[in-house]
Amino acid sequence: MKIAIVKLSALGDIVHAMVALQFIKANFPDMQIDWIVEERFAGLLKHNSDIDHILTVNLKSLKNDKSGIFQQFKTIRRYAGKQYDLVIDAQGLIKSAVTAKLVGKRVAGFDADSIREKAASWFYDVKIACPYDANTIDRNAKILSQPLGLSITPQQILDKKPFLFFHDENRRIYEVLGKDRKNIVLVIGSTWASRNYPAEKFVAVAEALQQNCLVVWGSESEKSTADWMATQSGFIQVMPRLDLDSLKALIAHADLLIGNDTGPTHIAWALNKPSITLFGPTPISRVYQTPINKVLKSPSIVNPYRLNKHDFSIKEIREQAVIALAESLLH
Numbered sequence: 466m467k468i469a470i471v472k473l474s475a476l477g478d479i480v481h482a483m484v485a486l487q488f489i490k491a492n493f494p495d496m497q498i499d500w501i502v503e504e505r506f507a508g509l510l511k512h513n514s515d516i517d518h519i520l521t522v523n524l525k526s527l528k529n530d531k532s533g534i535f536q537q538f539k540t541i542r543r544y545a546g547k548q549y550d551l552v553i554d555a556q557g558l559i560k561s562a563v564t565a566k567l568v569g570k571r572v573a574g575f576d577a578d579s580i581r582e583k584a585a586s587w588f589y590d591v592k593i594a595c596p597y598d599a600n601t602i603d604r605n606a607k608i609l610s611q612p613l614g615l616s617i618t619p620q621q622i623l624d625k626k627p628f629l630f631f632h633d634e635n636r637r638i639y640e641v642l643g644k645d646r647k648n649i650v651l652v653i654g655s656t657w658a659s660r661n662y663p664a665e666k667f668v669a670v671a672e673a674l675q676q677n678c679l680v681v682w683g684s685e686s687e688k689s690t691a692d693w694m695a696t697q698s699g700f701i702q703v704m705p706r707l708d709l710d711s712l713k714a715l716i717a718h719a720d721l722l723i724g725n726d727t728g729p730t731h732i733a734w735a736l737n738k739p740s741i742t743l744f745g746p747t748p749i750s751r752v753y754q755t756p757i758n759k760v761l762k763s764p765s766i767v768n769p770y771r772l773n774k775h776d777f778s779i780k781e782i783r784e785q786a787v788i789a790l791a792e793s794l795l796h
Contacts, residue, residue, distance in 0.1 A: 467497040467547065470609065471565045472555040473524065474503045475656075476728025477751075479510070480735045481602045482555050483628055485609040486515035488617045501544065501564060508709030512630035520544050524560055541567045554589065555608045557581065562588040573612035579604075598769040601751040623755060627717075629735045634714035641702055642718055643677030647795050650716055650733075651680045651701075652724025653694070654687035659777045660725050662743045664690050668697045669784040670723065674791055679704050679719070681712065681729060721794055723787065725779070726751060734758050739794040741787060745779025746772055759790055 472482045479502065486498065497517045500510055504521040511519065522540060526533055545568045552569030554561050557580035565572045566588040573591035577583040586592055595607050606617040642648050651667055671678040671694075678701045680691040691703040707715065716722055716732050722740040724730035726747045733740035739757040742749075748767045749760045763778035 466493065466495075466550045467499070468613075469499045469501055469520070469544070469547070469549045469552045469565075469568055470555055471501045471552060471561050471568070473501070473522065473558075473561055473564070474506055474556075476506060476509060477726075477731040478556075478601075478605075479506055480629070480728065480731045481751075482605040482609060483510070483513070483735065484602060484622060484625055485606045485617055486513065487626055487628055488606075488621055489610060489613065489615065490515045492615055493613070499544075499547070499549070501568065506709075509629070509713075511710065512632050513628060515628075522564065524564070538567075544568050551591075551612060553609055553612055554585070555605060557585055557608075559585050561585070565589075573608070575608060598748070598750065600753070602753055619753075622753060625737075627736045629713050629717075629732060631710040631713040631717065633710060635705065635707060635711040637705060638707070638711060638715045638718070641677075641679060641704065647674075647676040647720040648718065649674065649676050649678045649791070649795075650719045650722040650724070650729075651678055651694075652722065652727060652729045653680055653690055654683055655725040655727035657746070657774050659746050659774055660727065660779065662725055662745075662782065663780050664694055665697075666780070666782075666784050666787075667723075668694050668701070670787050670791065671698045671700045673784070673788045674795075675700055676720075676795070678702065679715065681707060681715070683729075721791060723791060741790055741794070743779060743782055743787070745782075746774065746776035757794060759794065761786055761790065 499518040501520045504523045507519050507521050549569040552565045552572045554565040554574035557575045559582050562585035571590050574589040576592040576594050577586040579595050591612050593611050595604050610617045681704050682688045682691045695701045695703050717736050722733040730742050742760045744762040748769045761782050763781050765776050765778035
């Protein structure tokens, strides 16, 4: 059997879907699994032996340059020539549903009551019901397994094997990893300003822990923030710009990750590394809490159906709470 998974973006969402692969392959070892993804996120999927082929698109570019639509259509139609038995849209957006329908004749996806863009369900032959406000990882496991007649349990997910892998990473990361101190990765950025824990509070955490704190960044504004943080604490180092292989490698060698609700933070969970995820305007149902993967949530109440980008309550999470939790995970 040949299947294609359509999960185009974003980093954290792809991580949360990838966990299902090991259980699918365990039950169907001969199944061919291909993954259709936005080109800029393909590196996240690389080196995973449960994925046979990574097929890239660049639909994001069409937002600023509509002239590329014919090339993207041509690329997607070429993937249709692989003749999949089933295509699963794990994204639940109109663009992902259209992509899935162009690639395969038989398409599975969420039903209209389970996704934000309800019209996407029109393109599905097999429709899966799962509450939109359910745990994000459980939702991804269900949409990828149920169309195959498989069930993945929460306990299986808790007992998962690490499923991100790296190769040809930037060797400089091994030069900055401390030998006499614990290595803590700090993820300071995200897609919304309101999801970002204040830089001065990250500094206070670093000063209190007195470990080797490595700040990763993904934009020039985040780089500026990271540089400022390094001037405020001798325990903070700013990492160079990292590709996805190098980011995975750094987190894999860290003792702890502390970060906002964003993709690089969720990589720690995928690698079975200790982590603290800081939540403000987004729901903690996006993650699994485990003995080593913890969350701290601001006091605001989150409506998962209508997220409030103007909710800056994350700044109300006390540094002392982060410090205490970090110390317990480090020891």
